[in-house]
Amino acid sequence: MLIYVDGKLKTKDQAKISVFDHGFLYGDGIFEGIRVYEGNVFRLAEHIDRLYESAKTIALRIPITREELTQATLDTVAANGLRNAYIRLVISRGPGDLGIDPANCSEPSVVIIVGTIKLYPEELYRTGIALVTSSVPRIPTQCLDPRIKSLNYLNNIMAKIEARQAGVLEAVMLNLNGRVAECTADNIFRFKNGLLETPDLMHGALAGITRAAVLELAARNGIRTREGALGLHDLYNADECFLTGTGAEIMPVIKIDGREIGDGKPGAKTLDLLRQFRELRVREGSRVDYPRAAAAAAEG
Numbered sequence: 685m686l687i688y689v690d691g692k693l694k695t696k697d698q699a700k701i702s703v704f705d706h707g708f709l710y711g712d713g714i715f716e717g718i719r720v721y722e723g724n725v726f727r728l729a730e731h732i733d734r735l736y737e738s739a740k741t742i743a744l745r746i747p748i749t750r751e752e753l754t755q756a757t758l759d760t761v762a763a764n765g766l767r768n769a770y771i772r773l774v775i776s777r778g779p780g781d782l783g784i785d786p787a788n789c790s791e792p793s794v795v796i797i798v799g800t801i802k803l804y805p806e807e808l809y810r811t812g813i814a815l816v817t818s819s820v821p822r823i824p825t826q827c828l829d830p831r832i833k834s835l836n837y838l839n840n841i842m843a844k845i846e847a848r849q850a851g852v853l854e855a856v857m858l859n860l861n862g863r864v865a866e867c868t869a870d871n872i873f874r875f876k877n878g879l880l881e882t883p884d885l886m887h888g889a890l891a892g893i894t895r896a897a898v899l900e901l902a903a904r905n906g907i908r909t910r911e912g913a914l915g916l917h918d919l920y921n922a923d924e925c926f927l928t929g930t931g932a933e934i935m936p937v938i939k940i941d942g943r944e945i946g947d948g949k950p951g952a953k954t955l956d957l958l959r960q961f962r963e964l965r966v967r968e969g970s971r972v973d974y975p976r977a978a979a980a981a982a983e984g
């Protein structure tokens with residue numbers, strides 16, 4: 685495994701970040717999780733854009749250009765020779781001192797890890813999953829905009845712990861007004877009378893790349909869509925419900941807080957979107973040039 689750390693490819697043992705890095709001390713940094721399907725990096729430009737937007741909002745200057753980061757990402761995938769993979773881009777504030785002031789951090793750290801993540805078992809795409817509502821509200825937009833994909837996931841992790849304790853894999857997170865925001869690492873959608881709905885981002889959701897892809901697919905299929913306010917009542921009484929995310933892709937939801945959704949089976953419209961998404965994910969994307977990068981890595 686070769687990991688990009690501040691411009692150099694390192695082995696897993698060599699790849700190290702300082703304990704004084706504010707990403708470690710304070711969760712001060714941002715990240716992206718990206719998939720590679722059959723040698724295509726899915727929506728890399730969108731992920732890079734989101735990363736630079738997160739950086740802008742937290743006033744973090746990424747020390748390389750978008751073009752350089754894009755190329756470094758493609759080259760790191762190629763250097764690892766993986767045609768199907770998960771990429772983790774991490775930009776942290778960099779090494780500083782024991783005070784929180786980022787002015788004392790010298791240079792942001794840039795890390796690109798190319799590996800795999802544990803995905804939902806394929807069987808769950810046929811059976812669907814159950815959710816519970818978390819008692820932990822999503823961090824309000826006024827405190828920390830959830831559109832920032834920050835290194836501080838405690839809010840979501842607390843909700844994930846609750847889901848696990850309830851014996852399910854994901855939790856619905858509400859905002860402080862009791863509106864549905866999203867799940868711990870996924871956006872959420874419902875179908876009702878043919879209309880496809882998802883919480884508006886201002887209700888406290890990450891601007892998911894998969895979410896955007898699903899809204900595009902819906903438009904192409906002539907499915908009406910609405911981004912707005914949704915309550916639990918809307919989810920419980922949905923015809924179909926599903927999650928979207930880089931890891932989950934499109935995951936059917938069959939139960940929420942013990943209430944069956946629709947007929948308690950993955951919905952036909954959801955499964956059709958999943959099928960179309962799986963076609964699109966291998967066709968679209970930035971192609972990895974494996975031989976070129978392997979040669980560059982060999983040159984050191």
Ligand code: PXG
Pocket residue numbers: 717718801840866867868869870871889890891892893894895928929930931
């Ligand atoms: N909401 C949150 C809070 C997320 O963290 C999504 C929605 C879906 O966004 P995308 O762009 O992926 O469609 C996420 C994504 C992980 C992991 O390691 C988490 C995410 C993505 C990939 C891996 O658990 N979060």
